[in-house]
Amino acid sequence: MSTLEIKNLHASVETPEGTKQILKGVDLTINSGETHAIMGPNGSGKSTLAYSLAGHPKYEITEGSVTLDGEDVLAMSVDERAKAGMFLAMQYPVEVPGVSVSNFLRTAKTAIDGEAPKLRTWVKDVKKSMDDLRMDSSFAERNVNEGFSGGEKKRHEILQMELLAPKIAVLDETDSGLDVDALRIVSEGVNRVKDNTGLGIMLITHYTRILKYIQPDFVHVFVNGQIAEQGGRELADRLEAEGYDRFLASA
Amino acid sequence: MTVTDHSRATADAAHTHGLGTPTPDASRADRPTSFEVDAFTVPTGREEEWRFSPTKALAPVFVDAAADGHLEWDVPELPAGVTLTEVSTADARERSVRAPGDRAAAVAAARAGGAMALTIAPNTVVDEPIQITLTGTGADVRGHLLVEAGASSEATVIIERRGTATYSEFVSVDLAENSGLNLVLLQLWDEDAVHAGEVVARLGRDSRLRGSVVTLGGKAVRLNTSAAFAGEGASVDLFGLYFADSGQHQEHQLFVDHAVPRCTSRVTYKGALAGKTARTVWIGDVLIRKEAEETDTYELNRNLVLTDGARADSVPNLEIETGEIAGAGHASATGRFDDEQMFYLRSRGISEDEARKLVVRGFFADLIQEIGVPTVEESLMKAIDLELEHVNEELAEEQA
Ligand SMILES: Nc1ncnc2c1ncn2[C@@H]1O[C@H](COP(=O)(O)OP(=O)(O)OP(=O)(O)O)[C@@H](O)[C@H]1O
Ligand SMILES: [Mg+2]
Numbered sequence: 001m002s003t004l005e006i007k008n009l010h011a012s013v014e015t016p017e018g019t020k021q022i023l024k025g026v027d028l029t030i031n032s033g034e035t036h037a038i039m040g041p042n043g044s045g046k047s048t049l050a051y052s053l054a055g056h057p058k059y060e061i062t063e064g065s066v067t068l069d070g071e072d073v074l075a076m077s078v079d080e081r082a083k084a085g086m087f088l089a090m091q092y093p094v095e096v097p098g099v100s101v102s103n104f105l106r107t108a109k110t111a112i113d114g115e116a117p118k119l120r121t122w123v124k125d126v127k128k129s130m131d132d133l134r135m136d137s138s139f140a141e142r143n144v145n146e147g148f149s150g151g152e153k154k155r156h157e158i159l160q161m162e163l164l165a166p167k168i169a170v171l172d173e174t175d176s177g178l179d180v181d182a183l184r185i186v187s188e189g190v191n192r193v194k195d196n197t198g199l200g201i202m203l204i205t206h207y208t209r210i211l212k213y214i215q216p217d218f219v220h221v222f223v224n225g226q227i228a229e230q231g232g233r234e235l236a237d238r239l240e241a242e243g244y245d246r247f248l249a250s251a
Numbered sequence: 252m253t254v255t256d257h258s259r260a261t262a263d264a265a266h267t268h269g270l271g272t273p274t275p276d277a278s279r280a281d282r283p284t285s286f287e288v289d290a291f292t293v294p295t296g297r298e299e300e301w302r303f304s305p306t307k308a309l310a311p312v313f314v315d316a317a318a319d320g321h322l323e324w325d326v327p328e329l330p331a332g333v334t335l336t337e338v339s340t341a342d343a344r345e346r347s348v349r350a351p352g353d354r355a356a357a358v359a360a361a362r363a364g365g366a367m368a369l370t371i372a373p374n375t376v377v378d379e380p381i382q383i384t385l386t387g388t389g390a391d392v393r394g395h396l397l398v399e400a401g402a403s404s405e406a407t408v409i410i411e412r413r414g415t416a417t418y419s420e421f422v423s424v425d426l427a428e429n430s431g432l433n434l435v436l437l438q439l440w441d442e443d444a445v446h447a448g449e450v451v452a453r454l455g456r457d458s459r460l461r462g463s464v465v466t467l468g469g470k471a472v473r474l475n476t477s478a479a480f481a482g483e484g485a486s487v488d489l490f491g492l493y494f495a496d497s498g499q500h501q502e503h504q505l506f507v508d509h510a511v512p513r514c515t516s517r518v519t520y521k522g523a524l525a526g527k528t529a530r531t532v533w534i535g536d537v538l539i540r541k542e543a544e545e546t547d548t549y550e551l552n553r554n555l556v557l558t559d560g561a562r563a564d565s566v567p568n569l570e571i572e573t574g575e576i577a578g579a580g581h582a583s584a585t586g587r588f589d590d591e592q593m594f595y596l597r598s599r600g601i602s603e604d605e606a607r608k609l610v611v612r613g614f615f616a617d618l619i620q621e622i623g624v625p626t627v628e629e630s631l632m633k634a635i636d637l638e639l640e641h642v643n644e645e646l647a648e649e650q651a
Contacts (some may be wrong), residue, residue: 054594055598057594070263079598079599079600082597082598082599088598090595094591094594094595096588096595096612096616097555098586099596102612103609103613104596104599106447107609108599108600109599109607111600111602111605112599112600131382143593160599164600236348
């Protein structure tokens with residue numbers, strides 16, 4: 001049982017026009033086994049929240065705290081956070097030239113576990129996970145994300161999540177840009193990992209479509225750097241029908 | 252919409268020439284060659300072939316005078332059929348496959364006081380690599396080398412350069428009919444060495460040259476390699492690996508001259524750069540002459556820039572004078588290992604140093620396997636790891 005606790009989180013970014021405050025006091029607690037959907041308009045700060053949790057150097061935390069099972073996440077370096085059990089599936093996964101997927105996965109697994117995985121079972125695990133995500137085995141020899149289609153990049157993110165088995169995963173628009181088949185495959189992947197490991201999930205999305213496949217326990221409306229309202233699944237349906245106008249007017 | 256700035260200094264330019272691509276104005280083949288030093292003026296840096304070169308640092312190698320220093324030769328016991336002999340300046344000229352193509356090489360040939368000739372007798376097949384180490388002891392040195400592979404011979408020759416020197420050299424590589432030569436030139440100099448070399452190879456009918464160049468050390472290293480086909484059915488594979496840190500200039504120029512039909516050439520060079528003033532230059536010229544029907548050629552240069560400020564120039568150039576070719580192409584790409592890539596790898600638990608290692612090792616891995624000498628391959632991976640430790644220390648200092 002793990003708990004990620006975000007309290008009063010403020011974050012800013014340096015822009016040519018000066019410091020820009022993006023997160024303006026985020027409070028959110030995610031426990032193992034829970035799925036929290038975060039929905040909000042473009043530019044409201046959802047990705048900033050995701051990156052801030054992962055420790056992206058561009059974002060400066062100006063106030064607040066983040067703990068994972070009581071440990072101060074904000075004091076950890078980027079790789080320490082991953083080792084502590086945090087995972088971020090990125091909205092725009094990065095291409096890394098010269099590094100094959102298989103080499104990348106093995107290196108990451110070794111870093112997270114503190115020891116190299118047993119070769120036989122590892123090869124089997126990778127193959128199974130790739131099969132389940134309908135990724136052709138040739139991806140293993142390709143360079144990380146290089147020339148991957150949008151959907152292939154997203155599958156690759158979930159592949160990593162499955163193999164690295166984090167405690168808490170943040171999925172930043174993993175569903176965006178996927179066709180219906182890919183959406184189902186990716187969603188099944190997420191559910192499988194959740195069933196197997198009981199991880200807690202922060203699911204950032206614009207569309208309720210994915211919530212047909214992945215049942216959220218909570219839905220949070222994210223507006224202007226804060227959580228403006230929370231509720232259950234029904235809130236998502238209402239957002240889909242009404243949009244965010246109601247929140248934007250008051251913001 | 253995007254959160255992160257994905258601007259990457261990635262200049263990807265890969266394309267393949269179809270038939271009948273127009274040739275540029277000045278052909279690479281028009282450059283003069285001569286054993287007379289005075290046939291070449293002292294380069295100023297404004298000349299086409301010197302425009303990227305650090306002519307100031309290279310100045311001593313242009314001086315038409317004998318140098319007092321020498322490299323220490325460490326030569327193993329040579330197998331039967333292989334000899335290393337001293338040759339007079341006049342004989343060395345005779346036995347070179349052609350005259351030097353630039354001033355540094357002309358000075359080297361004229362002022363080396365004769366050449367060393369490594370000769371592999373016809374039909375000799377040597378299984379074990381022949382490894383010769385040349386160590387500089389700080390002085391100015393001129394050198395002229397002949398590597399002669401007799402008809403139907405097979406051998407691997409590794410020439411490793413260490414220590415420090417201001418060294419100019421002219422290396423002639425002669426492959427007789429149906430010979431196979433794997434020639435590995437390792438530039439593992441200390442950080443203050445200066446090295447200007449011209450390597451000229453002539454490939455006889457059905458011969459096979461695998462030429463690898465590895466440049467890790469030295470303050471300024473400029474290697475100009477030419478391979479000319481003299482008989483049909485020959486093939487050349489030229490591989491290059493370089494890694495430049497701050498303060499290093501590493502330049503590799505290549506010229507493959509397809510003058511006869513049915514020959515194959517492959518050029519694959521890869522370089523990594525780290526440190527603000529790291530500088531690399533790659534110029535790859537391939538000429539397919541009118542007579543060279545059914546030529547098959549491809550050249551590739553890739554550079555990986557690890558830190559801000561480092562600069563890699565890459566200039567591929569293909570001249571095609573016949574429409575009857577089997578294939579001709581080139582690709583050149585310079586990619587950056589940037590903060591976003593670093594963040595991505597670290598967000599998967601991989602430490603900063605480990606991330607850099609992963610990227611650089613991955614970048615070079617396939618190339619190193621091509622060298623075809625297991626002992627060299629292993630020591631190269633170690634040498635690259637050492638380079639990386641150096642880079643990591645430098646970056647840690649910068650951050651502190
Ligand atoms: N590195 C940056 N430099 C400048 N502005 C930034 C930077 N990162 C984020 N911002 C700005 O902060 C705001 C929040 O961006 P963020 O990407 O977090 O929004 P989002 O909710 O994820 O949007 P989307 O739904 O479009 O993905 C936007 O106005 C964005 O332009
Ligand atoms: Mg976003």
